[in-house]
Amino acid sequence: MMARRRFRRILRRDFDYLLFACVLVLVVIGIVFVYSATVENAQVAAPLHTRQLILAAIGLVALAVAVRLPLQFYYSTAYLFYGLMVSLLIALALTGGGEGGRWFELAGGIRLQPSEPAKIFLVMAVARYLSGHSVTFRRARDYLVPILLAALPFLLVARQPDLGTAMIFPVILIPMLYWRGVPMWTIFLICSPLLSVVTAFDPITWGIAMVIIGTVIWRKRIRRGLGVALVIVNVVLGVFTPVVWDNLHAYQQQRIMSFIDPGKDPLGAGYQIIQSTVAVGSGGLAGKGYLQGTQTKLNFLPEQHTDFIFSVIAEETGLIGALVVLLLFGVILLRALRAAAEVKNIFSGLVIIGTTGIIFAHVMVNIGMALGLLPITGLPLPLVSYGGSHLVTTLFMIGIILSLRLRWMEY
Amino acid sequence: MIGDETRQRKRRAFLLSGLYAAGLLFLALRVAQLQVARHDTLSALSDSNRLRPVVVQPVRGRIYDRVGRLIVDNRPSWTVTLSPQILTGNGDVIERVGQIIDSGPDPIRERIEQRRGHLYTAVPIKRDVSFDVIARISERGPDLPGVGVVMEPRRRYPYGSSAAHSLGYLREINDAELARSHDQGSGYIYGDLLGKDGLEREYERQLRGTKGLQYSEVDARGRMVGFSADRAPVEPVHGADLVTTLDIELQRVAERAFADTARGAAVVMHPDSGALLVLASIPTFDPHDFSGVLDAAIWDSLNSDPRKPLLNRAVSGLYPPASTVKGITALAGLSAGVLTARTRFDPCLPGGWRLGNRTYHCWNEVHGQLTVVGAIEQSCDVFFYQVGVRLGLEPLHETARAFGLGGATGIRLPGEAEGLFPDAGYYDRIVGEDRWVESGQVINLAIGQGEILATPLQVAVMTAAIANGGYRVTPTLVSATVPAGTAAEISEPAPEPRRIPGVSPEDIELIRQGLVAVVNGENGTANHVARYAPGITVAGKTGTGQNPHGENHAWFTCFAPAEEPEIVVTVLVENGGGGSAVAGPIAGLILQAWFSDLRHAGRVPAESTGEGR
DSSP states (O other), rough: HHHHHHHHHHHHOOOOOOHHHHHHHHHHHHHHHHHHHHHTTTTSSSSSHHHHHHHHHHHHHHHHHHSOOHHHHHHHHHHHHHHHHHHHHHHHHHHOOOGGGOEEEOGGEEEEEEHHHHHHHHHHHHHHHHHHHTTOOOOOHHHHHHHHHHHHHHHHHTTTTOOOHHHHHHHHHHHHHHTTTTTTTHHHHHHHHHHHHHHTTTTHHHHHHHHHHHHHHHHOOOHHHHHHHHHHHHHHHHHHHHHHTTTTTTHHHHHHHHHGGGGTTTTTTHHHHHHHHHHHHHTTTSSSSOOOHHHHHHSSSSSTTTTTTTHHHHHHHHHHHHHHHHHHHHHHHHHHHHHHHHOHHHHHHHHHHHHOOOOOOOOHHHHHHHTTOOOOOOOOOOOTTOOOOHHHHHHHHHHHHHHHHHHTOOO | OHHHHHHHHHHHHHHHHHHHHHHHHHHHHHIIIIIIIIIIHHHHHHHHHHHEEEOOOOOOOEEEEETSEEEEEEEEEEEEEEEEGGGTTTTTHHHHHHHHTTTHHHHHHHHHHHTTTTTTTEEEEEEEHHHHHHHHHHGGGGGOEEEEEEEEEEOOOOTTTTTTTHHHHHEEEOOOHHHHHHHHHHHTTTEEEEEEEEEHHHHHHHHHHHHHHEEEOOOOOOEEEESSSSSBOOOBBOOOOEOOOOOOOHHHHHHHHHHHTEEEEEEEEOOOOOOOOEEEESSOGGGGSSSOOHHHHHHHHHHHTOTTTSSSSHOOOOOOOGGGHHHHHHHHHHHHHHTTTTTOSSSSSOOOOTTTEEEOOOSOOBBSOOOOHHHHHTOOOOHHHHHHHHOOOOHHHHHHHHTTTSSSSOOTTTTOOOOOOOHHHHHHHHHHHTSSSSHHHHHHHHHTOTOOOOOOOHHHHHHHHTTTTTTTOOBSEEEEEEEETOOOOOOOOOOOEEOTOOOOOHHHHHHHHHHHHHSSSSSSSTTTSSSSSTTOEEEEEEEOOOTTSSSSSEEEEEEEEEOOOOOOEEEETTTTTOOIIIIHHHHHHHHHHHHGGGGGGOOOOOOTTOOOO
16 A cells, blocks of 8 residues: 555656657557558458557556566566567577568467567666676676677577568667767777678778778777787678678568669669658648648558558658657657666666667668668557557557656665 | 766766757758758659549541531540559459450550550550440459540541542551651650541641640559549640531442442542542442551451552552543644644554554544544544654653643642653663654553553543643642631632643633533544433543553543533543443443532531431
8 A cells, every 4th residue: 555655656756747748649640640541441350540549558558567567577587588588589480470470470360579579678688787787898798798688589580581670689789888888989899890791892981991990999909809800800791791692582682772772673672762752752841631641542652551651641741740750759769868867777777778779770760761761671660650569569668668767766 | 986877877868869869850851851852853753653644635627528518527435545554563454454355465465565665654455445345344443453444536437438538547656657756746645546548647737636634643553543633634625627629429429330349430520620529439448447446357358358449549540541641642732733623644444554564553443534523532543643653752741741640630648649651761761762662652652551650630630621721720628627616717728720831722622622522422432421411511531541451441531511611520440441331421420410419519507417328
């Protein structure tokens, strides 16, 4: 009884109502525009916006549960859930999963996509490890353990194949390592292999990247053995990436290629990027009006209720609507970061930073794709895109952030 | 220590906040770039995505005869079209639509493949389909992305095959014409019908009208959703109507006057103006067969028919004009002074007429000694041999050319043959210099045989020049155009008749007397024709063109009334035999119809559509 009353008092004082309100508004926007994106395709038995509404309700319950759960629960179960999550991904890999290899097909046509909750559990596990007092980043294993923790789900998800979602796992590490005190240049060196991969196709760009990496190694006085190892890794990646490229799935190659030159094949893969920018651009300042988007209504936008929901919003509500969405995400992210600065517990801070990083990465990649800036990766727009696993997971993550903020004084 | 840790956290949170905010700001700037700076471009792209300009074919100009009878009309018809873009990914649509329109997939695919570059221009794949087909297409609409049905006016010919050669026909534009249209910017697109022959071709520019545009909204699969509400359509403009000089009733009389299996031509012309009342070629064809995508079987049978029904014999058929030119030979002789009204040459005897070591025979055994009038009346070859020999090649050639032989008449119809009236240069070229004897050639030419070739229309022009007292007329078919939406006729200026130099009215009067005698004289070669036009003096000339490949070609050319000529009638029957017996009665029936009835025909009310057949 006492505990409940005390919790209520804390809730009144420290619950982030602004963040929560922004989340609710985004969820409502999502349902409204999932309706707009799918109203024409009425052949589905249960309309998608109704399903999204039900899933939002489930997600809000998950959020409430997350707010209720104590900090100790998250900390103590971090490795357990990580282990469960990896087992699920392995099970999915063994059974083959549903169509596309990304889901478990449950009874009643419900799909469970384990790669979505996997993001949270990776954050938990990495946060628990990094919050250990012995972590000082003077030992190699202080880097290697988080990297291995991320590598496991990365590989399992990448082979589904879902490269877009898989990329999120290693990306989560960056803000978390930084938060724990790893200098930016060290993170740059950790990411340097990726730079080598991206630049490997153009010898001159790759050369420049190598010079920059070498300069950082030299100026920051990296231990000789580690420095040499880094140089070797980068050189090997630069040389072998083109070889790996040839072994990628054709559709993966095509997606990346169509990003590099969307105009090359206007009816093929580049079509989606072109149609999306056309949808956004034709929206103008005030948009074409709700349910009036011609790109949407006439199905020129691909995957409009999932990957390209932002394009639908931008087409129908114009610059005003697009900026409102970006502003809402901005408020959520900045409020979460503020919470991270406030919480005294190291684990709590790391979890908030990790989950915030997930949301930020999704927003950037999804909207960047809708605006023709990034290749099509199939990452949803958090809280807005149609998709149950992702919506529930994201609301649960928001719940964790709210919960940890409530308990900011706990060590 | 604790305070330091807190400061560190605040610093990192601040930096991350800046980073995230910068990321979102970057996205916001990109949105603004797309929605403000590039808004116009991308809006246009969005419109071109969803709006397909659909060409609305204009109603082609109608064609009337001289008294206002409608001889070429339009009726609405439905055409099934297909957008080439559906080839990407929806290949089986072709099979499905093929089943409905009763066509295999390959011909459709072939038509579409030709248009692969023009993704959004719908290609007509079947014209003039039934309502049943339209119903089935709209029923299965969702299965048939890219398939459309458009209304197109289709040609209707109330008088059937009458005057088909003069009116011409429509066919689909071919690649060469399409390329030319592209160069000239005349706006034809693949699948358009255009005039391929006759007036339809010659007056294509006036008849076709201006296309309209309608904007239909389509979805990503190319299915038409409806017409756009925010883009106003451009209305098509009707083509101009043509008012012809033809008398369709007289045309029908002329066509029916020929025997069922006959081949030939009939020309009826106003001698003073050159206006054509009849321009008939037998056998004729049904222009309805052409007014869509032509059935290959029909085209093959028309092309391989040994009677060559598509050939317009009146303007493109070449025949030796035979004795019809004797009037010209006589005129040339009179003008050159080798002949007077009373001149009599060597008699026409059973043994023929000798020149050098060769004997030339007359068509009839004996004519005795005739003057020019009698020689024309009885068509005495021997008389004209001697005119020719005395005259020489050059003066004969010049006179014949002045009367319209050996050169295009200038009628505005495609495919006119020039014919041939040889001169010295011709024989030098063909036979070889110094290897031909002038007198030998000129003897043949003087009676219209030998290398000389003429079209029935040329013979009519030649006859008209005698009828009108020595004026060369240019035959015309169109008297006026009527632009759409107006009632005002704009006259087509007919070329002025030109006075033929060096021919005196007295000489022409003499020839006219001879021609009158042909029909009315006791010994006239066509004196059985007179009874067709009681009370009217007919002047005419028969001709029997020698044909080394078969039966002779039968000619009869005449004008009436002789005193004040109203019409020239020229009839040719290919391989018909003797001109008098075969061609004469056909001309007689035409004269009979004209003078008993049709010359009085008044203007019919504008909206009358004429009786169909």
